Amino acid sequence: MKSRRDFIHKLALSAAAIPFFPSQFPLHDLNPLNNSQEGTVLRVAIMGLGGYGTRVGEAIQECQRVKLVGVISGTPAKIKNWQAKYNIPEKNCYNYENFDNIKDNPDIDAVYVITPNALHHDQVIRVAKAGKHVICEKPMALNAQEGKEMVDACKNANVKLLVGYRMHFEAKTLEVVNMRQKGDFGKIMFFQGLSGFKIGDPNQWRLNKALAGGGAMMDIGIYALNGARYMVGEEPSWLTAQETKTDMVKFKDGVDETIQFQLGFPSGAVASCLSTYNMNYLDRFYLNGEKGFAELQPSTGYGPIEGRTHLGKLTQPHTTHQAKQMDEMAGIIFDGKKPIVPVDGEEGLKDLKIIDAIYQACKTGEKLKLNS
Amino acid sequence: MKSRRDFIHKLALSAAAIPFFPSQFPLHDLNPLNNSQEGTVLRVAIMGLGGYGTRVGEAIQECQRVKLVGVISGTPAKIKNWQAKYNIPEKNCYNYENFDNIKDNPDIDAVYVITPNALHHDQVIRVAKAGKHVICEKPMALNAQEGKEMVDACKNANVKLLVGYRMHFEAKTLEVVNMRQKGDFGKIMFFQGLSGFKIGDPNQWRLNKALAGGGAMMDIGIYALNGARYMVGEEPSWLTAQETKTDMVKFKDGVDETIQFQLGFPSGAVASCLSTYNMNYLDRFYLNGEKGFAELQPSTGYGPIEGRTHLGKLTQPHTTHQAKQMDEMAGIIFDGKKPIVPVDGEEGLKDLKIIDAIYQACKTGEKLKLNS
Incomplete structure (x- = not known):
């Protein structure tokens, strides 16, 4: 099962590079709640469980093709709360020391980094190195130099980098x-x-x-x-x-x-x-x-x-901005959809x-x- | 009659310097059409009979205590039109060469200068030297140097200088x-x-x-x-x-x-x-x-x-802005009224x-x- 998922996941990644990849081609399980929506479901872990992370977590529950499957936080109590609230398995929970291990987790497609701005640079690069797509809350970094390094790191890792421009x-x-x-x-x-x-x-x-x-x-x-x-x-x-x-x-x-x-x-x-x-x-x-x-x-x-x-x-x-953003980002990541505004x-x-x-x-x- | 008017006019001028000079003290004839409004009627000549001058001329007809009594223009045909429209006597009509003679005209209290900006400086100073109050359309002049000279000239001539800030x-x-x-x-x-x-x-x-x-x-x-x-x-x-x-x-x-x-x-x-x-x-x-x-x-x-x-x-x-402006300016000139915004x-x-x-x-x- 694991190797099949890995294979399908790689297929999805390569498909992401092709514009207008038909969204009618579901690559892995659809969220059964959302089966009215065609296309691959984006399985997301949120990094940073503060105020805005909480808002995004709630919004994802409205999504058609995004599922909140994991969390990364430095506060064990927060992780416990989120696990209970969103039925998140232990194996999809990470802290800021060990989240590089996410590379070995086939059940997470992307990480949404919603931490203080100064942390984005290192965290985004670590997520990219773990082979996961990254959504980074705006501002993407503290300055253009950092931003450039993040863009390059994601390019090198062959993962998408998207910014939370809702x-x-x-x-x-x-x-x-x-x-x-x-x-x-x-x-x-x-x-x-x-x-x-x-x-x-x-x-x-x-x-x-x-x-x-x-x-x-x-x-x-x-x-x-x-x-x-x-x-x-x-x-x-x-x-x-x-x-x-x-x-x-x-x-x-x-x-x-x-x-x-x-x-x-x-x-x-x-x-x-x-x-x-x-x-x-x-x-x-x-x-x-x-x-x-x-x-x-x-x-x-x-x-x-x-x-x-x-x-x-x-x-x-x-409609809830963050839910719309996440659904559209699934289309960008999996179907190579081009948003009207990048x-x-x-x-x-x-x-x-x-x-x-x-x-x-x-x-x-x-x-x-x-x-x- | 002329000397009486002169005397009264000087009284009005000195009164203008006193704030809150009682407006219930009419110093000369009220416009019979406007007798619902107390206070001295301001008898105005308009200099410059272009688009905005025309608008002001019309607005004055709504005024309670302002009367359009004269015109200054370089275009005889325009003067004829205005004379007919507003019943302006020949003796209150001037051109740009002879308007200094307005000093000898006891029936004009103030001149509203509504000419192109570059002309304001010289025209306002000439009106001041003729001993008449000046209302000058904005911008008052081309620059602060000119403006300062105009302020000084009006001060020296002991006439009011007001700007058409409607x-x-x-x-x-x-x-x-x-x-x-x-x-x-x-x-x-x-x-x-x-x-x-x-x-x-x-x-x-x-x-x-x-x-x-x-x-x-x-x-x-x-x-x-x-x-x-x-x-x-x-x-x-x-x-x-x-x-x-x-x-x-x-x-x-x-x-x-x-x-x-x-x-x-x-x-x-x-x-x-x-x-x-x-x-x-x-x-x-x-x-x-x-x-x-x-x-x-x-x-x-x-x-x-x-x-x-x-x-x-x-x-x-x-209410018509220009009519309100002119009525209030009569209060400023004759009653020393202090406007909320100078x-x-x-x-x-x-x-x-x-x-x-x-x-x-x-x-x-x-x-x-x-x-x-």
């Missing part, structure tokens, strides 16, 4: 992207991304430079940046950025509270973005074109996205290169040219 | 300013001003550097800048700015098409603004505070302003100083410190 699968977001691609807005002129919230507990890892690698920009500002890229549909050619800090106690050295950044695109379109950990009521995308506009508000929250264009309200229905390591790397430049521009005040 | 009297705008002053939004964190439109006729004076002194920033971007100041309620301490030009033919050297600019305030609040002559659907103010928000959209158009806050829709009724020459000068800095920052890329 908005890339969100239906109203894609409705706007689709309209832009069809030309409904005409030539794109301007994008505005306001991404922020007022962060609570001052002791959380997101406010620890060593673990987060920065502040709001890494965590929430990345939505505005990433949104600018997929909404405008181009890679920026220049940027400027300005940092403002009002609370030196909460936002220590290297942890950004508020950053405004501006992007220019080869077409002449411009973007104006705000990233902040110190404001509420900020979750809006606005796209302006010669023939029309789109607005999403909220644009990135976990709940239903709402929006309208010059033609009326956006109508695509809400979610691979190269995509994550593009954001990291720009974030590096944003931090540099905040320090030097320079207008930086970007090479995409 | 939004400073707009009811929903003031509703938000009032809420901010009461603390309804808590500490102010962020202002966003998107001010732009797609400009038509490429041959109009607004696209001529010599007459306009610049491009969108002088004409429409000034709304976002001015709005940032009155919405945040502070003077900015730094700024950065970036210019983008996509149409080199329409927007010649020195005529800005699109400028993004960012302001920082002493409290730590920041503003992110867009000024453009090449986009539609852009007329929004957004104010973010620790306890709430306000949004105006449209925020500066001539029609009804619409808006909402965290507490609900703004409810103050729409409209005097010093206010205009503040904007010009910042516009000078915005153009400088666009060229040098520098983050500029501002002294308010």
